[in-house]
Amino acid sequence: MSNKQLDEFQKFNMNLLELQQQQALKRYILRSDERERMARELKSKNPLEVDTPERVALRKSIINPRDGLAIERIIGREDLFPISYLEAGLKAATSVCRIEIRDRIGRVLGYGTGFLVSPSLLLTNNHVLENYDTAQSSVAQFNYEIDLDLNERPMKSFRLTPERFFITDQKLDFTLVAIEEVSDDGTKVSNFGFLPLISQTGKALVGEYVSIIQHPSGAHKAVAIRENQILDVFDNYIHYTTDTMPGSSGSPVFNDEWIVISLHHAGVPDPKNPAEFIANEGIRISSILQFVTEQCSNLNDAQKLLINFIEQGCEVPEYTNEEMVVEDLSASWYEGSTGYDARFLGDEHELPLPTFMSDLEDDIAQLQDGSNVLNYTNFSIVMSKSRRLAYYTVVNIDGNQLIDIERNDNWYFDSRIKIEYQCGPELYKNNPLDRGHLVRRRDPNWGESAEKANKDTFHFTNCAPQHSNLNQKSWLDLENYILHNAKNSNLKVTVFTGPVFKVDDITYRGIQIPAEFWKIAVIVKEDGSLSATAYLQTQKNLTEDLEFAYGEYKTYQVPISKIEVMTGLDFGAIRDHDPINQLESSIGRVIKKSGDIKFE
Structure with a gap:
């Protein structure tokens, strides 16, 4: 952007702000007589008597009953607060950031303020981030503050990600945009919390006092506290x-x-002196949420998932997730768990665990004893620290000894690795995400330890978030079909399973949700040789870079080498037993029925 273009941008932005100020002034003048009447009444009455009964009722409904002085403050007779009021203000301030408006080459064009309204979304003005390109170039800077010793706190910068989510409106002067979950220095945006939005009206009455947390002129965070009275309430302002x-x-x-x-978006200029302001104007949160609701039909399910935290922001299904029971298992539970048996299919068919590309090794979660494989009953798991999900699972299935075990819906963290490397119940509550078993519950349930194996499958380490619309039958009961075809080796099968981790996976509640899952099944054929077949379950068109959207899942039989490229895992000699390993097509074979699977 040249200096001339920079000047044009700043002029346009100034003209837009001036337009908003003039519109605010028109609204102010239009209601002058009514406002003066209400001001006179407030001198002799209080906000509870001046505002409408409906708004007063709603206002009372959101007051914490433990705050016995709340009504006294509203009617102006009391200025006492519990000391926790200051603590609550500091907590709210954490989610407020300075927005550094930049052009495509990184030059700073100006500053604004914004705040997190969910773990993934930031709200600010349209005239701060007026379009997709501006949002893509700008950054949100948290912790830009002065501490008690008058020193600067360490600032944390996050890029905005409008490609994931971007809604803006010039009339209501707001922009709602996605923000990256982890900054370049590894800081999580979830560390800064978020300010939940309430869609109901009546959150404040005419005559009440308000506070505003801001970055004035792009400076360090500041607060204007309580000496600020609501003058008027309009439909949207x-x-x-x-x-x-x-x-x-x-x-x-x-x-x-x-x-x-x-x-907050504009000042109301004094008509007698345009350099001065007689009031300020903000856009009502209820109006913004109503606008977002009206846009929901234009959003894909992934974007709806992102705004699930914003109360009533979108009409989403009512989820009937039962309250998850989380229990602890003692350290002795894991004693003697040998896990996956590499020689399960015979001494002549030893299948070692896959190895990792060098750049992934540091991301493997280590156990307390320094190892990196979680051994359970008849299966094993290796975990990713950054994704908090399994890199892969591998299970030995003995079809001749399978035992039906009653389902147990109690879930467990594994105490052998740090809890921060495991996704817990907070990811799955009140949303359409299922707790998808990677090792199927029934697969390791064979032999004398079948009961223990069943319980082992309910570890969060063996769990991956899968949308409830995922058609489980699209896996075509692969293990069942393959087991049926394992005519030799006493119906034994070894199955590797895991998610595909991609940098563009959507982030929800601080966790990137995999869009694709893979599976490799190994059996012994009638001639005594091995057959290793790989499958990819995806909702994405494998030939195009489409934006992720929950929809119809498809299952493909793909070369094992493709799984290796997608995951960074090396399955070694196993790929030599893949009947389609030389398939030139990168797509693989679409599996619509069991007969589509190629074993030879």
């Missing part, structure tokens, strides 16, 4: 007297419960 400066655009405006009531 709120007017209030709050100290703000350029750079405060996109700041959250709070009521006394630190609930966000509006998005």
Whole structure:
């Protein structure tokens, strides 16, 4: 961008802001007589008597009953707060950031304020991030503050990711955009929490006082606290007297419960002196959420999943996830668990565990004893630290000894590795994600230890998030079919399974959700030789780089070498027994029925 283009950008941005200020002034003047009447009434009454009964009722409904002085504060007779009020304000401030508006070559064009409204989404003004390209070039800077010793805190910068989610509207002057989950220095954006949005109206009444957390003129974080009175409430806007400066655009405006009531966006200029302001204007959160709701039909399911945290932001299905029971197992439970047997198919068919590409080795979660393989009953798992999911699982299945065991829905963390390397119940609550077993529950349930094997499969290490719409039958009961075809070696099968980790997997509640899963099944054929077949279950078209969207899953039989490229795993000599390893097509074979599987 040349200097001339930079000047044009700044002029356009200034013209847009001036337009919004003039529109705010029109709204202010239009209601002047009504506002003066309400001001006179407030002198003799209080906000609970001046505002509408419906809004008063809603306002009372969100007051914490433990705050006995809340009503006294609203009617203006009391300014006492519990000391926790300050703590709550500090917590709310954590989610507020400075937005550094940049062009494509990284030059700084200006500053604004924004705040997290979910673990993945940030809210600010349209005139701060007016389009996709500006959002893609700009950064959100958290912790840009001065500490108690008047020193700068370490600032943390995160890129915005509009390719994942981007909604904007010039009239309501807001932009809702996705943010990267982990910064370049490894900091998680989830460390900064988020400010939940409430769609119901009546979160603050005319005459109440509000606070605003902001980055005035792009400076360190500041707060204008409580000496700021709501002057008027419009259909989509709120007017209030709050100290703000350029750079405060996109700041959250709070009521006394630190609930966000509006998005600050413009000052109301004094018609007698345009350099001065007689009020400020914010966009009501209820109006923004209504707009987002109306856009839901244009969003794919992955994007709807991203806004699942925003209350009533989208009409999503009612999920009937039962309350998950999480229990602990003692260290003695794992004693004697030998896990996967590499010679299960015969001494002449030893199948060692896959090895990793060198750049993945540091990401393998280590056990307390320094090893990296979690051994359970008849199966083993190797975990990824960064993804908190299994790199792969491998199970020995003995079809002649399978035992039906009653399902147990208690789940367990594995105490042998750090809990931060495991996805727990918080990922699966109140959403359409199923806890998908990687090693199927019934597969290791054979022999004298079948009961223990069944329980072992309910470890979070053996769990992967799968959308409830995933058609489990699209795997065509592969193990069952392959087991049926394992005519030699006493119906024995070895099955490797895992997710495909991609950098563009969507992030939800701090976890990247795999869009694809793979499986490799190894059997002994009638002639005594091995057959190793690989499968990929995906909802993506393998020939195109399509944006992830939950939809119809397809199953492909693919060369093992393709799984190796996609996962960074090396299966060694196993690939030599793949009947389609020389297949030139990168897509593989679409599997619609069991007869489509090629064993020879």
